[in-house]
Amino acid sequence: MKRDDLEPVRGSGNVYRDLGLPNADLAQARAITAAKIIRIIDKRKLSTRDAETLTGVSHSEFSRIRNTQLGRFTLDRMIAILGKLDADIEVSVSFRIRKRRLPVAPRVPPAKSVRGIRRPRVARRVGKA
Secondary structure (H helix, E strand, C coil): CCHHHCCCCCCCCCHHHHCCCCCHHHHHHHHHHHHHHHHHHHHCCCCHHHHHHHHCCCHHHHHHHHCCCCCCCCHHHHHHHHHHCCCCCCCCCCCCCCCCCCCCCCCCCCCCCCCCCCCCCCCCCCCCC
8 A cells, every 4th residue: 555545534533433433422531531630640640559549549440540441430430530639620511413413223113912922910019008
């Protein structure tokens, strides 16, 4: 492949979306939050053990964040870790209509009842309350 064969393509600003991964916006938010955690730890020259002492979060969790193994972390948990590192946190959420619409799953009609199959009945309590 020659260099002239390549054509530059403008990305969407979210590498996870460009790669077609599910939950791309959440993955990007986690990555940005993890980068901020790493930046704070590096700026303060903390080891993972020092960060554990400061925050009460296991040192192995900081190692996972540093190695970008973010699958175990929810976004709110990572924001809580940022708060424990004494970071001022401001979260802003905005909504906008997507330029391209995602395909909508086709509606499945409700299943018809089949003779001979009974619907489960809910037991009701009879008597004084």
